[in-house]
Amino acid sequence: MKAFDVAIIGGGIIGSSIAFELAAEELDVVLVDREEPGRGASWAAAGMLSPGPDSAEALPLVPLAKESLQLYPQFIGHIEEASEPFMHFASNGALQIFSGPLAEIDRDKMVSDFQTLGIEIEPVSLENARKMESWISPNALAAAWLPRESTVDPRSLMDSILAALRHQEVEIRAGCPVTSISRQGARCTGVTAGGEDIKAKFVIVAAGCHSAFLTGENAVENDWLSRYAPTRPVRGQMLALHSNEIRLHRVLRSDRGYLVPRHEGRIVAGSTLEDVGFNKSLTAGGIRKILDAAIELAPKIADARIVETWTGLRPGSPDNLPIIGPTDIEGLFIATGHYRNGILLAPVTAKIVRDWVRRGQMPASSEIFSPLRFAGKNLQANASRGTAANS
Numbered sequence: 001m002k003a004f005d006v007a008i009i010g011g012g013i014i015g016s017s018i019a020f021e022l023a024a025e026e027l028d029v030v031l032v033d034r035e036e037p038g039r040g041a042s043w044a045a046a047g048m049l050s051p052g053p054d055s056a057e058a059l060p061l062v063p064l065a066k067e068s069l070q071l072y073p074q075f076i077g078h079i080e081e082a083s084e085p086f087m088h089f090a091s092n093g094a095l096q097i098f099s100g101p102l103a104e105i106d107r108d109k110m111v112s113d114f115q116t117l118g119i120e121i122e123p124v125s126l127e128n129a130r131k132m133e134s135w136i137s138p139n140a141l142a143a144a145w146l147p148r149e150s151t152v153d154p155r156s157l158m159d160s161i162l163a164a165l166r167h168q169e170v171e172i173r174a175g176c177p178v179t180s181i182s183r184q185g186a187r188c189t190g191v192t193a194g195g196e197d198i199k200a201k202f203v204i205v206a207a208g209c210h211s212a213f214l215t216g217e218n219a220v221e222n223d224w225l226s227r228y229a230p231t232r233p234v235r236g237q238m239l240a241l242h243s244n245e246i247r248l249h250r251v252l253r254s255d256r257g258y259l260v261p262r263h264e265g266r267i268v269a270g271s272t273l274e275d276v277g278f279n280k281s282l283t284a285g286g287i288r289k290i291l292d293a294a295i296e297l298a299p300k301i302a303d304a305r306i307v308e309t310w311t312g313l314r315p316g317s318p319d320n321l322p323i324i325g326p327t328d329i330e331g332l333f334i335a336t337g338h339y340r341n342g343i344l345l346a347p348v349t350a351k352i353v354r355d356w357v358r359r360g361q362m363p364a365s366s367e368i369f370s371p372l373r374f375a376g377k378n379l380q381a382n383a384s385r386g387t388a389a390n391s
């Protein structure tokens with residue numbers, strides 16, 4: 001029976017990016033997905049590459065997020081070399097819009113906090129903000145400009161990475177659920193998927209919000225995995241609008257929601273953050289929240305056509321930080337829990353896994369993301385229900 005160097009469980013942006021980096025190192029990689037790769041959270045994302053923290057709990061993530069944003073142009077370049085030109089990455093910046101009685105105070109605090117973290121941001125007058133995006137609401141009271149922020153269309157990116165993986169001759173097994181991870185003593189030796197044993201020296205768990213329970217949320221067989229990867233689903237509702245008149249060139253964002261321009265007049269609006277389990281329903285309340293925030297940002301959006309609605313399940317973790325690192329089972333590595341930032345964090349995650357597989361090295365600063373940090377802790381999920389979200 002053939003033995004692979006690496007078996008990757010999950011073909012979302014994280015698993016696919018890891019496969020891409022490892023195949024570039026001439027390693028023999030198998031990527032296993034229970035569905036079509038790229039149809040999970042990665043398909044649902046807005047694609048903002050935004051390293052600024054949205055809360056105090058996200059502060060430890062900032063250095064990793066900044067590094068990943070820096071890696072993005074090179075990451076896209078490598079994918080283009082292995083597939084074809086990629087047209088859906090843009091570094092046009094973002095405008096953060098503030099309203100309400102404390103608008104200027106809130107803006108100045110964000111500017112000062114982000115500058116302290118080394119994130120490029122500056123206050124901008126509303127007059128200049130409107131020169132950049134004329135659709136900004138007349139009710140806006142303050143604005144900040146983040147020139148380095150970028151966007152990517154996650155669906156197109158997934159298509160390009162998968163094309164590159166085929167070119168690299170990575171074996172992609174779609175419609176093939178992993179039901180267990182094989183172990184021999186303290187070492188993992190591969191996976192069982194679609195009833196077949198697949199041998200591999202290294203196993204990477206990148207199954208998004210399903211990582212804790214590979215065979216479904218009620219499964220017990222792989223319960224031990226949830227000690228390392230205690231993920232939970234966090235629903236995000238989204239919609240896409242189309243307008244021939246409104247042309248956005250950069251991200252418009254408030255603390256209630258965002259508008260992200262795509263090509264040909266398509267604008268993505270989001271989102272919600274909901275702890276409702278493995279439930280992908282769209283709700284009237286969710287869509288209303290998104291539309292309220294979108295129209296508040298740019299009132300003319302009220303005339304745009306709604307062309308698509310969808311939901312996705314973000315991979316949350318107990319502290320809402322990603323879970324990236326080796327376990328105490330030899331050869332088993334976890335790369336999940338990227339929550340609201342998986343698209344942004346894909347290049348740096350893939351680089352970390354590559355260095356670990358190749359040289360057995362982890363960056364010293366990555367200890368806070370270790371899967372071993374949950375040992376002996378109460379893994380109560382960190383809930384935040386039904387609020388509008390920034391990604």
Ligand SMILES: Cc1cc2nc3c(=O)[nH]c(=O)nc-3n(C[C@H](O)[C@H](O)[C@H](O)COP(=O)(O)OP(=O)(O)OC[C@H]3O[C@@H](n4cnc5c(N)ncnc54)[C@H](O)[C@@H]3O)c2cc1C
Pocket residue numbers: 009010011012013014015032033034035036037038039040041042043044045046047048049050176177178179206207208209210211214215235236237238270271311312313314315335336337338339340341342343344345391
């Ligand atoms: C509405 C919304 C907006 C977002 N916006 C942004 C944004 O603007 N910027 C950003 O950086 N991030 C954003 N995110 C977050 C981002 O989408 C996620 O962090 C990222 O997609 C996670 O990628 P992943 O590969 O870990 O998971 P997924 O994309 O969910 O992939 C996991 C894969 O594992 C497979 N799988 C599951 N179980 C098994 C099994 N037993 N066997 C084999 N395969 C299995 C699944 O089929 C799936 O393909 C957003 C998310 C949502 C929902």
